[in-house]
Amino acid sequence: MTNLLKTTLFVALLSLVSMANAADILIKNARIVDGQLRDANQLSDILIKGSMVVGLGTGLSTPANGRVIDAQGRPVSAGLFNADTQLGVREVGSVADTVDSSTSNEHITASLQISDAYNPSSVAVAYNRSLGLTHSLIQPSNGAGIFAGKASVVRLSDTGAILVDTAAMVVSLGEAGSDLAGGSRAAAMAMLREALEDARDYSKNRESFARGSRRDYSLSRHDLEALVPVIMRQLPLLVRVERASDIERVLDFAEQQKITLILSGVGEGWRVADKIAKAKVPVIFDPINNLPASYETLGMRADNAKILHEAGVKIMFTGMGWQNTHNAYLVRQSAGNAVANGLPYHVAMQAITSNPAQIFGLPGYGEIKVGAEASLVLWSGDPLEVMSNPDLVLIDGKEYSLESRATRLRDRYYSRLTSD
Amino acid sequence: MRTRCLRLLTYAFVATGLSACASTSLSDSQATSELENSAPFASTYQTPSSPPTIIRGATILVGNGERSDNTDLVFEQGKIVALGDNLKVPAGAVELNGKGYWLTPGIIDVHSHMGVYPNPSISSHADGNEIVSPTTAKVWAEHSVWPQDPNFEKALAGGVTTAQILPGSANLFGGRGVVLKNVPSITVMGMKFPDAPHSLKMACGENPKRVYGEKGGPGTRMGNMAGYRAAWISAAEYHKKWTEYEKAVASGDKSAEAPSRDLEMETLRGVLKGEIKVHNHCYRADEMANMIELSKEFGYQITAFHHAVEAYKVAPLLAKNDICAVVWADWWGFKQEAFDMVRENAALIELAKGCAIIHSDDEIQIQRLPQEVGKAMAAANRMGMQLTPAQAITWITSNAAKSLGLSDRIGTLAKGMNADVVLWNGNPMSVYTKAEKVWIDGALMFDRSNPEKNHTSDFNLGIISPEGDRP
Incomplete structure (x- = not known):
């Protein structure tokens, strides 16, 4: 407890110091692109003091000791959010020592807390930040059971990175669930049902469990504890599922169990879009996927995002493709392709900024407005266009370098090539 | 006759090791008997008949580095006829207004596993890696291709008209690759690009040593090198035996006995004779340098390094040795050997006057290869280079064609070239742009405005609902 207090104080002091040091920034003549329907020709000044946006409008006066950046019509968006990555918990995919996204330990399933493994100094974190990604939902992957563990929301900052320690409980159904449950998707459902029943029983009978006078449960004590917030409806169950029938x-199961859902994957979501919308369940997926990679995604199509949105489903994006960790910033390419396939532009922006902010409870982030956290990106052009790049990246008011290990390597060899 | 001769040259080594075209002294009767089966699995593709077509006033990326605005393009009987201003409409031509549209050559992906790792990606379909031995130059990717792979038509909708299908990278020698036209066909022979050379897939680095490390090796990079060298030593002996036999036959020695055939060695001999192109999976700069030394030790040419994440570190060496570097725009981090990626890789290869190619190796990215080019181009321009779309598009057109040995037929929109043409509704590198129409050999194969007419794979029929096709 003392240590914890010390740490908290230390962090608080540090952030005060960095706030004091952060110069005020005035970004003039920016085109704000934040998921609101706005006039594309309207330019605006954005005044940032410390960690916050404090002024928005035209002709804002230059702060005394501040920097002025003339955007000259370039877009400013909230920093991008990728809703399914393993940033900070997967450094080099094939190097097991650097990958902490899952465990084969069967006593640790629902209780795997992914933020415990998060490394803000990961090369992949700095790289994605330099390319405009500022926030992510870090999802564990499945190890020994259908529960992968607890997902966390991070921002890609040096300090204070973990924003929501426990943002969702991740479980896999469908084909992945079937593999984990012994060869039937029905067995995966049975395991889920049993786990939630056990968690309910356990939550009411902790003392008799401790005395050893309760029946055996399907999960370890810590796994059951991890599931208690789910049955109390304090934590969403993030279910990975693809097939329409699954x-x-x-959806029916969640209604019976009175639990809150987020669906992830939803390759055939378009076929049951109205039902997802009616249940008010948000979804996470990569809109670029359009191929029947498995029998549960036979219906995968390029306009899944458009159809889900039109039905009224709240959408969040990941991507691009399987490079959703090391190139997590390319979620914007997936979003751009969704627009190319009929999704309204501002909705695509919502899917990679303000929608995850709302769903995971980040009140300061996701929109450009007075009082918002200054986690934003000035772009060389349209943020959804693949040929654009960031010109300025701020997280919580702090400016981050556009350099990365990759640009260092590039510069070393560029100078050799040009000096020969 | 020239066609037949070319085909024989390509396939001669396959069956008998005889090179009919080169051995002019061979009598006709001998040639017939020896070469009856010399072109197995030959292409049965026929250029479809199609009306002459003129596209007016489009922005044309020629594929050779040039750009031509507000220009007309005419093609007829499968070939490009003219590129210019106010061209005459050929009789019976389809005339299209290209104002506001862009034209490029058909996109070429030199690294695809369509058909050999098709979708659904179930184990019943996983036919791309013959993981039984590290040395399997004997297998041919085309024998694994499932022409009903629903990926083909999606790649076509992304403008891909030609794809090299390669075996995977588990083995030191993965087998022969094949160049396919992206046309619907029940058989793979109906897709094979006529007279295209075969390739040999080789692989460096982590994959072979990971796969075979506990299965008798190779278990290290030095083990990989020893494995290649042992195979090339055998191939050199085989090559010598067959060359001596061929000489004897050519000089009229009727008592000469043909050495026994060996499929493994036939492929490697094809490389030593310069008839099969080596496409070598190789990430790291130091390993590329080792592979170049290896090729000199045994006297063969490496055509291209694929997944060449570190090509920028040895770009002048690759240029000097006339080796193309085939790269992703930005993939990295999935393996240690993919850790040193830079987004400017293709541009730095270009800067060193090398041959840069962007490949997909992926069924999602193959649908939008120009976007991959756009990212790589934009990253380079951000650091101060001044690449244009006209230059960068060569990474998926003429440079790609060069690595396949097909520069004389595809990759540029020049007179006499195959009429593989894509009409885009804007700059093809933009995330918002789509291919509107795609022609292969002058025939309209994809038309976004006429979805009912576009081909859909057998797999897609009735699989979502009895009446509907998979979208």
Whole structure:
């Protein structure tokens, strides 16, 4: 407890210091692109003091000791959010010592807390930040059971990175669930049902469990504890599911169990879009996927995002493709392709900024407005266009370098090539 | 006759090791008997008949580095006829207004596993890696291709008209690759690019040593090198035996006995004779340098390094040795050997006057290769280079064609070239741009405005609902 207090104080002091040091910034003539329907020709000044946006409008006066950046019409968006990455917990995919996203330990499933493994100094974190990604939901992957563990929301900052320690409980159904449950998707559902029943029983009978006078449970004590917030409806159950029938089944299940859902994957979501919308369940997926990679994604199509949105489903994006960790910033390429396939532009922006902010409870982030956290990006052009790049990246008011290990390597060899 | 001769040259070594075109002294009767089966699995593709077509006033990326604005393009009987201003409409031509549209050559992906790792990606379909021995130059990727892979039509909708299908990278020698036209066909022979050379897939680095480390080796990079060298030593002996036999036959020695055939060695001999192109999976700069030394030790040419994440570190060496570097725009971090990625890789290879190619190796990215080029171009321009779309598009057109040995037929929109043409509704590198129409050999194969007419794979029929096709 003392240590914890010390740490908290230390962090608080540090952030005070950095706030004091951060110069005020006035970004003039920016085109704000933040998921609101706005006039594309309207330019605005953005005044940032410390960690916050404090002024928005035209002709704002230059702060005394501040920097002025003339955007000259370039867009400013909230820093991008990728809703399914393993940033900070997967450094080099094939090097097991650097990968902490799952465990084969069967006593640790629901209780795997991914933020415990998060490394803000990861090369992949700095790289993605330099390319405009500022926030992410870090999802564990499955190890020994259908529960992968607790997902966390981070921002890609040096300090104070963990924003929401426990943002969702991740579970896999469908084909992945079937593999984990012994060869049937129905067995995965049975395991889920049993786990939640056990968690309910356990939560009411902790003392008799401690005395050893309760029946055996399907999960370890810590796994059951991890599931208690789910049955109390304090924590969403993030279900990985693709097939239309699996989606319907889990929607019904959640209603019976009175639990809150987020669906992830939803390759065939478009087929049951109205039902997802009616249940008010948000979804996470990569809109660029359009191929029947498995039998549960036979219906995968390029306009899944458009159809889900039109039905009224709240969407969040990941991507691009399987490079959703090391190139997590390319979620914007996935979003751009969703626009190319019929999704309204501002909705695509919401899916990679303000929607995850709302769903995971980040009140300061996701929109450019007075009082918002200054986690934003000035772009060379349209943030959804693949040929654009960031010109300025701020997280919580702090400016981060646009350099990365990759640009260092580039510069070393560029100078050799040009000096020969 | 020239066609037949070319085909024989390509396939001669396959069956008998005889090179009919080169051995002019061979009598006709001998040639017939020896070469009856010399072109197994030959292409049965026929250029479809199609009306002459003129596209007016488009922005044309020629594929050779040039750009031509507000220009007309005419093609007829499968070939590009003219590129210019106010061209005459050929009789019976389809005339299209290209104002506001862009034209490029058909996109070429030199690294695809369509058909050999098709979708759904179930184990029943996983036919791309013959993981039984590190040395399997004997296998041919085309024998694994499932022409009903629903990926082909999606790649076509992204403008891909030609794809090299390669075996995977588990083995030191993975087998022969094949160049396919992206056309619907029930058989793979119906897709094979006529007279295209075969390739040999080789692999450096982590994959072979990981796969075989506990299965008798190789278990290290030095083990990989020893494995290649042992195979090339055998191939050199085989090559010598067959060359001596061929000489004897050519000089009229009727008692000469043909050495026994060996499929493994036939492929390697094809490389030593310069008839099969080496496409070598190799990430790290130091390993590329080792592979170049190896090729000199045994006297063969490496055509291209694929997944060449570190190509920028040895770009002048690659240029000097006339080796193309085939790269992703930005993939990295999945393996240690993919750790030193830079987004400017293709541009730095170009800067060193090398041959840069962007490949997909991926069924999502193959649908939008120009976007991958756009990212790589934009990253380079951000650091101060001044690449244009006209230059960068060569990474998926003429440079790609060069690495396949097909520069004389595809990759540029020049007179006499195959009429593989893509009409885009804007700059093809933009995330918002789509291919509107795609022609292969002058025939309209994809038309976004006419979805009912576009081909869909057998797999897609009735699989979502009895009446509907998979979208």
